[in-house]
Amino acid sequence: MTDNPGVDTPAQQPVPVGVGYRANAGGPDSDAVETLALPVAAGPSPAARPALRSELREPDAPAQLFGLRTRDVSAWFGDHKVLERVSLTMPAGQVTALIGPSGCGKSTYLRILNRMHEMVRSACLAGAVLLDGEDVYAPGRRPADVRRRIGMVFQRPNPFPGMSIYDNVASGLKLAGIKVRKDQRDHLVESSLVSAGLWTEVRNRLRTPGGALSGGQQQRLCIARSLAVSPDVLLMDEPCSALDPTSTRRVEETIAELRGRLTIVIVTHNMQQAQRVSQSCAFFLATHDTPGRIVEAGDTAQLFGNPVDPRTADYVNGRFG
């Protein structure tokens, strides 16, 4: 690929999977690596765990947690470089917020994490995204499998047209080709809706179209839909920007309840929201001629209360211009 400026740069070649990083997480000491401070329910033995899970976990069952990490991720749209060497650890079971001004590549970065980036025709990237220590871009790894483990909630609620609430939640199972018994599926739909904080509002009208819900309810329906396939990571791209304050509050509560059960990465323009929901935080910045980079990343309280970089301080205090 001659029109791909990045992939040919030797230093940006993806490093073989597992080098300098745990390829096999789990077990007593892996938590120290993957999750920083959070108490984690011990999962099943790591050996029993296949790299690509096909079995379903109930959303409320004790889960094994998987962290996400990127190493030197750069991204291009055609010749236009939009991200440069972004390395970030998103600790397992925690909420990581990505903040930064418009156009600095947050969405691009998020979409790289679950391989949605490559659906844009001119898009390419360098570096590695490690889920549980394994590169999601490793050859032979199917994008669909990656996306099932790393779910995504979009800025605009996008329930499937013409599908009932129930079918919307169960759709992930069908799309991923997971066969479940009817009663199992009922249970899964219910527990996903409960987790998304929507159950009490829709329990009596599961068969009505999902498109008939309010915007905030639709967004929580989309969260429930993502949870139903029991992902290890949930990516959220400005999930509340189209919602009113009350719905925003509900979604934030949902995020708070999901914390500790899976890894969440959320893009937000709302500084208060970032502080409320996240434990760790990364500040992205791009300028006219430089692609997006992480200026500062770390503990949320630290980043907001006592930022190291003056640009971070300016941004989180609303003095940016």
Next chain:
Amino acid sequence: MISRTPGAVRHAEPVGGGGDQAADRPRRITAPVTPGDLVFRGVLRAAGLSVFLIMGLIAFFLLLRGLQALHATGWSFFTQEKWLTQSHVFGIAAVLPDGVIIAMVALVIAVPVALTTAVYVSEYAPERIRSALVSLVDLMAAIPSIVYGLWGLFFLQPRIVGFVRWTTMHLGHWIPFLKVRSGDIGASYTSSPFIVGTVVSLMIIPIVTSLSREVFSQAPQGEREGAYALGSTRWGMVRSVVLPFGRGGVVGAVMLGFGRAMGETIAVALIISPKFTVTTHILENGANSISSLIALHFGESDPLSLSALMAAGLVLFGLTLVVNMLAAVVIGRSRSGAATAD
């Protein structure tokens, strides 16, 4: 300056500024229109209304010319199967259902081809193949129907007879309408509703394809990505997003195709061997339709027979109009439904 025009000044006053006395009634809101807009609107409105006018004139003309025959025949026009120009026996009880059968055959063949093509073009085809296919399909629509008719008569028919024989031999026993009576005569297999329908299907494939392709490609990107983000394959995405989204449009497209098939004339007239009994065996020689009836008979007609042909044309006109209007409603509803889903 905002308050240049009198209207703007009025709008700028605080609403209900008159205090308690101000009437709580909807006020008249006027917006001044520029002359240019006025002219443009007038031209467009005239053009739009002229469509109604033309349609009305055609219907009026058909009714006027057909009334004579309708008077002469009475209701038997709708129950009589025979059409005898000499003895002035006119009825569409055979030609109308026969035309519908031909159109149905055409749809059964055209719809699967058109829909799979549309899905392929809008969802799977690489850019170069896509544009080539789109223009090829458009080209298909531009071929005159006489060409399809000649092709069907001289190329398709001799070659498809073998397939027809095979089908009736193997399936005719179990499926009565696939039987061919007097199958030992070679001519029994030609000029059948099936062969005519096959040719007509080629003529409606373009319209069904391009309308469906359009609604498919309008399936919103957000929902598509939603499906992919759940770990869907492309086919899963098509099934859960593109097809449900396009359902209404496809139904409308199929109905438009049906209307086209009902109206198709030359190709049908070339291939059929006219008969005046309702078709029960679609692989068997003999078929008819209103439009081909008109095409084949108007040259030899006396005034009353001509009037009868006009009356038959009126029935076809009415049927096609109803089907097309239904199609428009279905398409329109699917559009607005799509808009609310946004």
